[in-house]
């Protein structure tokens with residue numbers, strides 16, 4: 281894999297060669313790419329995020345919640361540079377076996393609040409695979425395909441630790457090629473106890489990126505944020521460009537182009553961001569499964 285020399289402001293150079301990360305992702309379906317953002321960039325992203333949170337009326341919940349602050353590519357040039365990190369994108373393009381990738385929603389700054397009422401509880405549900413491996417988009421019987429149609433690219437703005445709700449996941453579950461079994465979403469998650477005996481957490485330093493195969497079973501575990509502090513992360517669902525977006529991205533694109541955000545970016549970041557966030561969906565190639573428009577889910581009838 282090619283070495284990458286030019287890094288935009290605020291981007292760090294990962295310690296290992298890109299091919300090492302790719303090998304680990306291919307072996308485990310998950311890899312932590314260290315040093316994607318410098319500590320200065322992290323601090324600027326935190327400050328920009330809290331400026332946005334302060335503008336919210338009504339104010340978001342302070343505890344037991346995880347919410348998104350939209351339009352981060354408009355209010356933070358560091359987010360623009362982070363989501364276009366050339367080493368991470370090279371790894372993802374190789375893993376998805378295509379140069380032509382895009383984001384299936386606009387980069388999502390998420391704030392996971394500390395727990396209060398949920399402390400010590402075991403809430404039901406939350407286990408899922410990521411886009412496009414959703415039951416209403418890519419039905420279960422078609423997952424036997426050997427190709428891979430999505431990875432998640434999450435950037436840790438704060439350290440991900442076991443005591444601040446680092447994402448729970450089941451190592452190797454992408455190889456099962458199906459949704460998490462229903463039992464995983466019933467009766468709460470007790471790590472180490474069936475059916476959650478193999479659950480681990482995606483622990484990583486601040487400034488690292490988590491890349492995982494979208495078929496991986498995983499869960500946001502707000503009840504485990506005992507740290508008393510927020511845990512910030514930027515989430516991205518990355519797919520080949522022929523995979524239709526998860527949501528309508530046009531409002532995000534309009535807000536971005538109507539702002540002055542582009543003028544603060546270097547050319548490489550601007551062009552890559554336009555491609556990932558604002559380009560049209562490519563035509564469906566031959567020989568790939570149909571990724572459906574979101575389907576209404578059948579209502580569960582209790583007998």
Ligand SMILES: O=C(O)CCC(=O)C(=O)O
Pocket residue numbers: 390392410432434445446447448498499500501513515
């Ligand atoms: O924020 C988290 O810990 C979970 C993220 C997640 O579920 C996702 O990216 O799909």
